[in-house]
Amino acid sequence: MVALENTLKQGLAPYLTSASPKSAPEESGPAPVFATTSDATPQPTPEPAVSSSPTPAETTAAPSAPETVDLATLERRFWPRQVKLSKAVEFAIVINGQAAGKASVPAGMMVKLLEIQGAQLSVEMATGSAPKMISADDTDIQERVREIKSMATSSDSTSTSTDSSAAPAATPWVPMLQSRHGKNSPR
DSSP states (O other): OHHHHHHHHHHHGGGSSOSSTTTSOOOSSOOOOOOOOSSOSOOOOOOOOOOSSOOHHHHSOOOOOOOOOOGGGOOGGGOOSEEEBSSOEEEEEEETTEEEEEEEEOTTOEEEEEEEETTEEEEESSTTBOOEEEEGGGBSHHHHHHHHHHHHHHHHHHHHHSOTTSOOOOOOOOOOOOBTTBTTOOO
């Protein structure tokens, strides 16, 4: 048994900081137990079997691009009230029906959505600016529509999951205030 332990120590010597057992600090716990085989030479580690099933890293697909919403067929209830510009847009300023100049609205600013016509949006900077047709790609409308649809879907699922035969919600109790003319006086 001692010869086997010495053989194991010699085989592990390149991996140890010191091959001599005297230089290693003494541990107060039990000595480590080595698994032994009948053959004193170290056995190579067997290669893991290759499985045909994908690993968890392979099954987790990279996040795909979000679904593109077809704006031409989008119901008006899913239209956002405002969209954020992704690039600068120049608007005409109108005062009393007359063009009074131009204003450049930088990227990141919110503009009011008036109409969706295919892939074009009619937007307005503020009251007093002329509506302008811009590309839907120049705004964050896709993200906003997806957010509105997800909120509508979640509220639809909660409203349909309730039992329709259940009693309607009770009206909350509201205490009457006392007037200066007496308790609950109608005056």
